[in-house]
Structures are given as structure tokens and as C-alpha cells.
Amino acid sequence: MTGWRHDHLGTQIDRSKPVSFTFDGRALRGLEGDTLASALTAAGVRILGRSFKYHRPRGLWGLGADEPNALFDIKHNGKHMPNQRATTTLLQDGMVLSSVNAKPNAARDRFGLMDKLHRFLPAGFYYKTFMAFGWMRYEPMIRKMAGLGAIDKTYAPPADVVSKNLACDVLIVGAGPAGLAAARAATQAGRCVWLLDEGPALGGSLQRRGGQINDAPWQDFAAETHEAVLANGGKVFLNTTLWGVFDHGLYAAWLRGPDGKDEHLRIRAKDIVTATGAIERPLWFANNDLPGVMSVEAALALLTQYGVVAGRKIVLATANDASYGAAHTLAKAGADITILDQRTKAPQAGGIPQIKGAVLSAAKGTKTVTAAIVNGRQIACDTILCSGGYTPTVHLWCQSGGKLDWNAGLDALIPRSGTSAVKPAGAAAGQFGLQKALTSGHAVFANDPAPTTDAPEQTAQAPVRPDPNLPGRQWIDLQNDVTLKDVGLAAREGFTSVEHLKRYTTLGMANDQGRTSNFAGLAAMAAITGKSIPDTGTTTYRPPFEPVPLRVIAGRRRGALFNPLKRLPLEDFHCQNEARFREYGGWLRPSVYGSAPEIGTAQAEALIARTTAGVFDASPLGKLEVLGPAAAELLDFTGYMRMSTLKPGRARYGFMLQESGIIYDDGVVLRLAEDHFIVSASSSHVDGVRLRLEDARQDRIGHGRVVINDVTQGLVTLTVTGPRALDVLTHAGIECPTLPQMGVIDVTHQGQPLRIARVSFTGDRSFELSVPARHGAALANQLTQAVAAYEGQWIGLEAVMILRAEKGYILVGKDTDGNTMPHDLGWSGPMLKRQDEFLGKRALFSSEGQSDARRQFVGLQVPKGAPPLVVGSHLIPTTGERRSLGFVTSSHDSPTLGRPIALAMVERGHRLYGTHINAFNDGQVRPVTVAHACAFDPKGERLDG
Structure with a gap:
């Protein structure tokens, strides 16, 4: 047994509270306050894992987040936590620990034979070896061996991590001596401080190295600083890691709460100080990876904080003065220790055996250290502690854009002053030693004398390579x-x-x-x-x-929160009118009104709208303002139809294409003035259309000539449709008798702005009325009374779908597929007439775009008395090879026509009008006739009433 527990040391543990746990099936005991690393070391466990490629035995090396070896899969109280770092995970009673990358366990890993093949597996071997015979031959085996840890597929993570957006005056990262000094000075200067540390207690390196500050124990200084921070309105976050620095002063932190109740903090601060300390470097010698080779700081922390002595017979190899204090502490605890200093001019060891000019060339042993080779001589030992110097922890500094300079005297890269708004302090700034750390942290916010200490500096270090x-x-x-x-x-x-x-x-x-x-x-x-x-x-x-x-940074985007439904401003109004809601294009909208069966109700509503008048809520239709002297130029480039020729006060239907020429969206564009357009995108494509307009603006137009503003959710749009639509508007006190089809006008109604657009999605005379959202309920009440006077009513989206299908109006994404181009719908004019460039133009003239076998938009008729077709039914030839010519996209039982109607995409469909094909679905074949898509009012006479 190598490690053991000292009887009197250990500031973090409670000896009166033993904790039981298992590691790789072996029952062990620790103490409350232990980390997994300290508990296992105290129990004498040396082999904690296996390396990734060669499966060599690995033991504890480092301190905190510096530890590369000791990772465990943990099961505890029904929770599964893969790849937990032993040095940062607190031990809890009943934990079941399993080593990773080892079968059956770390001590007896059958894949340890991989190390025998190391000559054939050098760096980059996979780029060479797996070129032969094809990658797929090797992939299954490699994937099986790759990765660390194991995922329990049956385990569901805890509840969502709470994400918070926070702002503070001063954010100090690291509660060691520099961080505490900075917090104290900032508080005394009247600043509100948030102090953050990834450990469970304040102090940082003071917890293991100790020291007096202002002639008192450092604990007093830490407690006073803590109290001052809180008294001044600040906060202290422990067990919290600031893991990322992002643009515009955003800092992301992970707070590890009790029982998995973690929090993700997104913080913006006026000033930030990084007092994150330094990383102890290893030394390099043969077999320096054996279990029992450990950093000096890690061994010191194990002893002072957890009362664990890392070994009984220790050699401490170093080239810096800071290791001597640790050597004395370990010697006082009862370890047999010898100092190996690579320098010939080294300080005196104070009674500890010492070898100057020592060259540590190798560690001996198979699964753990048994000896060290020093200057060609073998020294028996069970532990080798190493210190190759210290590297400032500059990760957050560099993430913020800070640059580094080489300091030969410190043998380290340190932050270059003035290259980042972040302020480094202490060892993170290259200020090694307790007094320098205190002075450095204090100087960030104050010019008066800094806290003092009588601790020796011990900062001299020689370069080691x-x-x-x-x-x-x-x-x-x-x-x-x-x-x-x-x-x-x-x-x-x-x-x-x-x-x-x-x-x-x-x-x-x-x-x-x-x-x-x-x-x-x-x-x-x-x-x-x-x-x-x-x-x-x-x-x-x-x-x-x-x-x-991942669950921390994933936030709460899952379930209904992954893609939250958008809600109408008039949702309460529709509820009062007995609306039944469904999701359409990401919006929760009325499908029908009343409690009768939905299908019959939708048909009844559609018939009322055709007979008299109907009102429906069209608020989700996109309302993207495009303003500026280059607005027409932008819309010409992004649209299939030219909009620069559109006159103010008029509207035009158009398509937006992808670069592939495929239809992305359709909608109406309103021109209110020479430099002011409204793009009325489909409700499900508003965000996408806006991003495509913005991409083209940035790429083609540039800044200052076009502004795109999404006002969709700021307006309520109500559509009045049907033969009595104009009468309904007149009854509601809205006068627009001379407004032509596809005309637009801004008026004032009862003292409030009102935009009227005469566009139709039903094939009947229709008026879209748009008002600011706060006035939507008042307009809805007026229209309710007015439409009732003509025996009309509110209609839901299901009725609207029937009305538009009767007219052969498409829904992009439903009546189109991922290959549909405008000429497949019969809109070939712009493609043939436009001479200017527009998005997707070249693809329209590609061999695929001009193919003779493209699917085209048509209508379908079924024999008299036959039921409606099933949406998605394949259309096949009546004779010859059975193959899919296309599919049914929409199908309804038309109450207006008294028969079923259907829309479809059919190969060469425009040549097949009047011909017969078959519809195939679920083993059944039905005859259908190809017809024009418009089944109702083909001449458009009802648009003018």
C-alpha cells in the first residue's frame, strides 16, 4: 500500500463521516469532503484508468482540471454520469465508479496488449494503415474501440439546466490570493463584485500552500473579503467554472449545484479579472507515465486538503524553488522524501536528502513506480513527484482576443498588456509567489499599498525541456x-x-x-x-x-421548447368564439369554430364563405418591410418576378427561388412607395425569407441602401372574403369601393392606421385588413358584427385550405416538392422574358431544369360518386410498367362543387390534360382524370364580385 491518510491533516474532510463506494467492483471507504482522487489514493489504488491508444496503465497525475488520466463512469442514486474527472468530483455515499477505456477493468485490461504493438502504431498511423483495402473494412472495429466512457441508453438526464442571463459590475475569475486581493480592492473602491471559483471553497493555492496575509492566517483574509463582497451587494459563486469567453463581452459559466441542479450562467460584466493561477508542468523521462508519477502540487493538495500522503518513499524531481516548501510539508507528514534538483546551484533542502544536478532519466516498474534512475543510479521509491515549472493559465485571456509574449526569465508565455479588455492578475499574469500575486490583484483596482505576507517568494525556476x-x-x-x-x-x-x-x-x-x-x-x-x-x-x-x-450548454431546447409555437395576438378572441386550434406552419391557429365534427364543420364554413362572406385570421402571413433606395433592386434579384416595375399602391404575386432554381416560397409583394415594399411571405417561411433577403443585401447591396424589418408579429391581419365582402367592410365603416384587385391603400379607421390590400387566397373578392396588434381585438369585434349581418361567419384554416384548393392555389411545401421550379407550375414567363440576373436563374436553364420529364402541377378528377383521393397516393400509368408518375398533394371534398377535388404533381402533367391515369394507395388502384388545377371559377370572374 502506497498512499495513506494522515491522522491530523486535511482541511476539506470530515473524519466523523465515512463514505462507502465501489471502484471497478471493489468496495472502498472514504470520508465526506473527499474527491474521488483523494479517496482512491488514500485507499492505495494506483491504477485508475488506461490510456486511449496503447491502453497503458494510468494513475493520478494532476490537480483539478489539469488531471488527464483519472476519468470515471459514475452511477449514483439512479443517475449515470460518464467521464467524470476524479479530481473535481466530490465523493458521495453509494457511488459506483467504473474505469473507462478498460475491459474488464483498469487493473486487468485485456487491451493492454496494444502496447506491445506500439512500434506499428506511431502518430498518424491511421492515415496510412487504413488506406489499404478501403476504410469500411476497418470502420466497425475502430468505432467499437474509439471513445472514452460509456453511455447508458436507458438513462434520461436530470431536469433541464436553468440558464440565466446576468450582468454585473466586476467579475473576478479565481478566488486564490490574486483574486481575493482584487475583490478586496474593488469592494473598497465601491465596486460591486462577483467572485467566481471552480473549487468548493475560497483560497485557491492558499488552501495547499498556506501563508500569513497582513500578519494573520490567510483564512481571515478570505473570510473578510467574502463578507465585504456580500455587504457591497456582490456575489460569490463556488463550484463554478467560467468555461468560455465570447464576442461582445459575454462570459459563460457552469455552476455545479447539489444533486445535479446545475445552472448555466451567461454573464456580461463591465470589468473582468482572470486570476486563474498557473499550471504545473511535468518532467520528461522514460516511463514518465507510470502510476505513481505525480505533480508536486497535486501531492501537496492531497496532503493539506484531504490528509492523504501520496507515497511512503518519494523522490521529488524539480528545477524550481517552489517545490521545496511542498517537500518539507510531505516530510513532516512522515514521507521518506529525497529532492532531485536538476540545477547545480539549488537552495539548501533543510535536512531533507538532496541531489543537485540530478538527471532523472527513467522510472522503473510495470504497473506502478518501483524505482527512479538518477544520474545512472537506481533509487528505490514508490512515488515520483515532478515539477518542470509553471505555465500561466491564459486560456480565458486568449479566448478574449489577448495576445502572448515570451518571458525568458519566467520561461513562460505571459499576457501582452493592452491586447484584451480582460485584466489578468497573479500567476495568470506571470506574477509568481504569494506577495506578487497579492500585489498584482490589488493593483487592478487600487494604488494604495497591497496586502502583505512574510512567505518566501520561491519563484526561481530553471528552463526544463x-x-x-x-x-x-x-x-x-x-x-x-x-x-x-x-x-x-x-x-x-x-x-x-x-x-x-x-x-x-x-x-x-x-x-x-x-x-x-x-x-x-x-x-x-x-x-x-x-x-x-x-x-x-x-x-x-x-x-x-x-x-x-452537453445538457448544461444545451439549455432548455427540447420538447415543446425546441421549436415553440407562435401564438396569435387574438388567441383569446378566437377562444371566446369557440375556435379549435391546430398547428399550421409553426403557428397555433383556429382550424374550425364550434364543437361539431371538424371535417363537416370545415366544409360548412367553406360553403358559407363562398355563398356570403367569411372572416379569417391571416396574421401569421409574413410582413417584411424592405425600405431604401435599393429596395427594388434587392427584390428583383431575390424574386422570380420583377418588382421594380410595380407601381406604388399595387401588389404582385411572386416566387422566391433557391440557388438551385427550386421554389423556396411564394407570396404577395406590396409597394407602398418608391422605396418602401412589404413582402408577404408564407407564415412558415417568414424567418427563412428574411434571412435570404438579408444574405443578398449584405452580399449584393451593402450597408446604407436597404433596411429589412420584420413587423409580422406587430400587426394583426384579418381577411374578409366572399361575394358580400365589400358589404361587410361597408357595414363595419370601412370604405374602399374603388380599390382595384391587387391594390393597396393606407387609411385611417376610427382614428387608427389601417392598411387594406385587395388580394385573394380563396378566389373570391377578398380584403386583407392590417392594424397594429393592440387594435386587433377592436377590429375583430367590428367584423364579427358586420359579417353576421350578412349571415357570414369566422372560418378556420381547414375551410381556407378547401377554398384555395378549389382555385388551384398552391401551398409551397405541400403542393410542391424539393424539385419544383416555377415553370412546373405554369409560370414560365419571367424565366423567358427577364434579361437581368436573379437568384436561381441559371439553374432554370440547366439540363435538369429543362428536362422533358419534369413533374408538373395539375388537378385530378375522380369518377362520379367516388370518394376523395388519399393525399400521398402515387399516380401510375394505366398500362405497361407500374411506376410512379407523381403523387397527390392535396385532396378535399368540395362543398361548392359537390364533388371531390385533388391537386397533384405529375410527370409531363401539362400534356396529360383529359387523359386517364391511376392512383395507387395501400394496394388499391383507382382511375383518375388529369385536369387543370383550377376547378372553380376558372375565368376569375368572382374576384370582382
Whole structure:
């Protein structure tokens, strides 16, 4: 047994509360407050997982989010949590932990044989090996072996994570000494501070290294700062990771709440300080990946915070002064420790055995450390602690756009002043040591003397680099099995860019985001290519700073919230009038009115509208304002019909095409003035039409000449249709007797603006009345009284669908398919006459667009007495090979005509008028006759009443 629990140390644990758990089937015990890492180390468990490619045994290496090896699948209280990091996950009673990437478990992984084949599996081997015989031969096996962790397909995640949009004055990320000093200074300056830390308590590095601040224990300083922040209206967020910095000052944070009640915080702050500390680098020697090789900071945290001594016989290899304090703390706890300092001029060890000028060349052992090779001599040990220096944690700084400079004295890349609005402090700014951290944090908001400490600085560190001359494999990326030789191979094969190196070798792509590997890979590539580290560059830092569960960032977009229904301003009015609602094009709209069966009611409503008058709510129809001197130019380019020739006060029907020439939408365009148009898009395509107009504006027109404004939900549009439509308007006090078909006029009605457009979706005389939404209910009440005077009524969308089908009016997406072009509907004029360019024009004249076998829009008639056709029925020839000529798109029993009607897309349909074909559905074949799409009032006489 290597690790053990010290009797008196451990600030985070409660010794009176034991916790039971299992790991890979083995029953173990920990203490309340333990992380998974501390509990397993205290229990003497060394092998915690297996590496990704070679399945080599892996043990605990790092601190917090720096840990690349110890990932577990956890089941607890019916919850399944895959790939949880051992160093950041608190132990809970009854947890069942399983190692990942191992069969049957981490200690006895049958895939460990992969390591025997390492010579044949170097970096990039998959790009070469799997070219032979075709990728599909290898894919099933590779997919089975790929990935970390396991998904329980039967497990449903907890309830939606609460997402909050927040704003604050000062946001400080990191509650270590620099963050606390910054919070204290900002609060004293009258600023409202939000202090955020990913740990469960304040203090950061102070929790493991301790120290006096202002001649008192650091805990007093932390408590006073905490109280001052809250007293000034601020907040303190613990167990919270700020995982991403985005444009326009948006900061995304993940708050890990109790029992999975997490929160996602989207924060905007006037000032932000990153006091995120530094990352301890590893050392590079043969077999430096063995369980028992650990960072100095991780071992120190295990001891001081959890009372766990990482090993009994320890060698501590370092090249910096900061490791000496940790060595003394471990020695006092009872560990047998020897310091190996690579420097020949090193500080005195104060009674601890020490070797200066030490070259640690290899670790010995199979599944755990048994010895270290130092200066060619073997030293027995069970643990090797390593410290190759410190790298400022600059992820958030770089995500905000900040640049880096190389500081040779610190042997690190540090933030370049003035390149970001974010303010780094402490070790994140290259200010190592307790006093420098306090001074750096304090100086962000104050000029007076900073808090003081008598702790020794211990900031001297010598550069340490991987040595390619050492025998054996030196591991750079522990999780992804990238070695120093892999970096050399990448350089020989031309992948010398750090971005290419990363992708070719997978270096830095583990779940620790390259914290333990990026510097080594960068330094190695610089040495191989003969460049400096600044010239070699760094990879791009992108969110997330730390892996975030998908359920956190997914928010609440699922179920009804994934695509929420849009609701009419007059929904309450329709409810009062006994409307029954259905979803149409993303809107909740009345289908019919009353409690009678829907089909019969829809037919009755349609017949009333044809006989007298009907009123329906057309508010979802798009109302996109296009304004500016280039408005006509934009609409000419994006539309199939030219709109620049349209006169003010008139409307025109048109199509919008995709670049492929396929119809995307149809609708009416109103021209109110020379530079003012309204595009009335289909209700389900409003957003898409707006985006297409905006794309064309940006690409073709530019800024300042066109503005697009969606006012759809700001207006209520009510349509009055039928032979008595004009009488209904007159009865309601709305006068427009001279308005021609496709005319538009703005008037005032009862002191309020009213737009009248004489356009029809039913084939009868119709008037679209649009008013500001706040006046919609008043207009609806007036029309209710007026239409009742002529024995008309409100009609639902089902009746409207019958009326438009009788006239052969299409619904894009229902009566068209993904291949329909305008000439398939009989609209070939613009294609043949327009000389200017418009979106989709070239595709119309392609071989596919001019094919003789295109499906065309027609009507269908069934024999007298036959029932309506089934929508979706295939249309097939009456003789010869049975094949699909097309399909039925709409079908209704017309109450006006007293017979069924249908619309269809049929191959060469316009040549088949009057001919017979068959409709096939569910094994039944029925004869039909191809007819013109318009079955009612083909001459359009009823449009003028």
C-alpha cells in the first residue's frame, strides 16, 4: 500500500463521516469532503484508468482540471454520469465508479496488449494503415474501440439546466490570493463584485500552500473579503467554472449545484479579472507515465486538503524553488522524501536528502513506480513527484482576443498588456509567489499599498525541456499516448506547424485541453526546427476551458421548447368564439369554430364563405418591410418576378427561388412607395425569407441602401372574403369601393392606421385588413358584427385550405416538392422574358431544369360518386410498367362543387390534360382524370364580385 491518510491533516474532510463506494467492483471507504482522487489514493489504488491508444496503465497525475488520466463512469442514486474527472468530483455515499477505456477493468485490461504493438502504431498511423483495402473494412472495429466512457441508453438526464442571463459590475475569475486581493480592492473602491471559483471553497493555492496575509492566517483574509463582497451587494459563486469567453463581452459559466441542479450562467460584466493561477508542468523521462508519477502540487493538495500522503518513499524531481516548501510539508507528514534538483546551484533542502544536478532519466516498474534512475543510479521509491515549472493559465485571456509574449526569465508565455479588455492578475499574469500575486490583484483596482505576507517568494525556476537523447519513450500527452518521438516523426513528415502537430499526433486534444502537454510539444517542435518558442507559436485557445456536459450548454431546447409555437395576438378572441386550434406552419391557429365534427364543420364554413362572406385570421402571413433606395433592386434579384416595375399602391404575386432554381416560397409583394415594399411571405417561411433577403443585401447591396424589418408579429391581419365582402367592410365603416384587385391603400379607421390590400387566397373578392396588434381585438369585434349581418361567419384554416384548393392555389411545401421550379407550375414567363440576373436563374436553364420529364402541377378528377383521393397516393400509368408518375398533394371534398377535388404533381402533367391515369394507395388502384388545377371559377370572374 502506497498512499495513506494522515491522522491530523486535511482541511476539506470530515473524519466523523465515512463514505462507502465501489471502484471497478471493489468496495472502498472514504470520508465526506473527499474527491474521488483523494479517496482512491488514500485507499492505495494506483491504477485508475488506461490510456486511449496503447491502453497503458494510468494513475493520478494532476490537480483539478489539469488531471488527464483519472476519468470515471459514475452511477449514483439512479443517475449515470460518464467521464467524470476524479479530481473535481466530490465523493458521495453509494457511488459506483467504473474505469473507462478498460475491459474488464483498469487493473486487468485485456487491451493492454496494444502496447506491445506500439512500434506499428506511431502518430498518424491511421492515415496510412487504413488506406489499404478501403476504410469500411476497418470502420466497425475502430468505432467499437474509439471513445472514452460509456453511455447508458436507458438513462434520461436530470431536469433541464436553468440558464440565466446576468450582468454585473466586476467579475473576478479565481478566488486564490490574486483574486481575493482584487475583490478586496474593488469592494473598497465601491465596486460591486462577483467572485467566481471552480473549487468548493475560497483560497485557491492558499488552501495547499498556506501563508500569513497582513500578519494573520490567510483564512481571515478570505473570510473578510467574502463578507465585504456580500455587504457591497456582490456575489460569490463556488463550484463554478467560467468555461468560455465570447464576442461582445459575454462570459459563460457552469455552476455545479447539489444533486445535479446545475445552472448555466451567461454573464456580461463591465470589468473582468482572470486570476486563474498557473499550471504545473511535468518532467520528461522514460516511463514518465507510470502510476505513481505525480505533480508536486497535486501531492501537496492531497496532503493539506484531504490528509492523504501520496507515497511512503518519494523522490521529488524539480528545477524550481517552489517545490521545496511542498517537500518539507510531505516530510513532516512522515514521507521518506529525497529532492532531485536538476540545477547545480539549488537552495539548501533543510535536512531533507538532496541531489543537485540530478538527471532523472527513467522510472522503473510495470504497473506502478518501483524505482527512479538518477544520474545512472537506481533509487528505490514508490512515488515520483515532478515539477518542470509553471505555465500561466491564459486560456480565458486568449479566448478574449489577448495576445502572448515570451518571458525568458519566467520561461513562460505571459499576457501582452493592452491586447484584451480582460485584466489578468497573479500567476495568470506571470506574477509568481504569494506577495506578487497579492500585489498584482490589488493593483487592478487600487494604488494604495497591497496586502502583505512574510512567505518566501520561491519563484526561481530553471528552463526544463524534453531531451530526445534519453533512451526509452517519454510521454508528452498522457491520455492520448503521444511521445517525444511522435513529435519528431511529425516534424520529419512536414507537420511542423503547431496546429498541424496537434491534429496529426492528437497532442493536446485530451480532456485536460493540453494543460500538461502543450508546452512540451511546443518546446520540442521549437528545438527540432531550430526556432524559438515565440516563433513556433501556440495552438488556438477555444472554449470550453474545461469540458462541459452537453445538457448544461444545451439549455432548455427540447420538447415543446425546441421549436415553440407562435401564438396569435387574438388567441383569446378566437377562444371566446369557440375556435379549435391546430398547428399550421409553426403557428397555433383556429382550424374550425364550434364543437361539431371538424371535417363537416370545415366544409360548412367553406360553403358559407363562398355563398356570403367569411372572416379569417391571416396574421401569421409574413410582413417584411424592405425600405431604401435599393429596395427594388434587392427584390428583383431575390424574386422570380420583377418588382421594380410595380407601381406604388399595387401588389404582385411572386416566387422566391433557391440557388438551385427550386421554389423556396411564394407570396404577395406590396409597394407602398418608391422605396418602401412589404413582402408577404408564407407564415412558415417568414424567418427563412428574411434571412435570404438579408444574405443578398449584405452580399449584393451593402450597408446604407436597404433596411429589412420584420413587423409580422406587430400587426394583426384579418381577411374578409366572399361575394358580400365589400358589404361587410361597408357595414363595419370601412370604405374602399374603388380599390382595384391587387391594390393597396393606407387609411385611417376610427382614428387608427389601417392598411387594406385587395388580394385573394380563396378566389373570391377578398380584403386583407392590417392594424397594429393592440387594435386587433377592436377590429375583430367590428367584423364579427358586420359579417353576421350578412349571415357570414369566422372560418378556420381547414375551410381556407378547401377554398384555395378549389382555385388551384398552391401551398409551397405541400403542393410542391424539393424539385419544383416555377415553370412546373405554369409560370414560365419571367424565366423567358427577364434579361437581368436573379437568384436561381441559371439553374432554370440547366439540363435538369429543362428536362422533358419534369413533374408538373395539375388537378385530378375522380369518377362520379367516388370518394376523395388519399393525399400521398402515387399516380401510375394505366398500362405497361407500374411506376410512379407523381403523387397527390392535396385532396378535399368540395362543398361548392359537390364533388371531390385533388391537386397533384405529375410527370409531363401539362400534356396529360383529359387523359386517364391511376392512383395507387395501400394496394388499391383507382382511375383518375388529369385536369387543370383550377376547378372553380376558372375565368376569375368572382374576384370582382
